[in-house]
Amino acid sequence: MTVETFTPPDLFTPIGPYSHIAKSGPFISISGTPGVDSATGLMAGTDAYSQSRQILQNFRRMLESVGARLEDVMHVHVYLKHVEDFAAMNRAYAEVFTSHLPARTVICVADLPKKGALLTMDLNAICNPAAG
Template identity: 75%
Template sequence: MPVETLTPASLFPPIGPYSHIAKAGPFITLSGTPGVDPATGDFAGPDAYSQSRQIVRNFRAMLAAAGASLTDAMQVHVYLKRVEDFAEMNRGFAEEFGGHQPARTVIVVADLPKQGALMTMDLTAHVSG
């Protein structure tokens, strides 16, 4: 099964040689994504809550471009710079995902490539039919 890669024009460009989305059959993988607002190119805010909400909003747009939605999300990896941001990341994440709760792993990391990012997340989804 061929792998299709794409980066929606409505999102910010990747900061490296990769695509935002890879899709093979019913599986969709979204690359590590910081909390950048595509309308401004800046972070949605200086705090974990704002950046977390924006990441999930970006996921929503990426999944829609691949013919999916947040309810198709199976797994999310969160790479958090400061463990003390865990509660606010959770708050933004939960508000945007609503009742859908995919499997999730949170890892605290020393740094991230995008300066100013408090976190990045990636996502795996499955679309049936």
């Protein structure tokens, strides 16, 4: 099985030598994603709620680009700069993941590479296109 790597053309450019998506068969990995608005190239806001909403919107677009949905997500990793932002991130997260609740890990970190980012998330998903 081969691994395809790419960044959808309508998404912001990664800040390093990596792709947003790696896919092999039904397995999908999405790289660490900050809350960047692709239309502007800027952070979606200065608060954790706005940035979390943007990350989750970006995830939806990335998954759709490979024929998957948020319901196909198995595990989400969240990296927070400030534990005080946990509730704001959770509020945005709960608005998107309502009935399908993938496994999740939240880790507090000292810093993030994207200037202005309060958090970043990555995920793993499994998509069966035949299940439609």
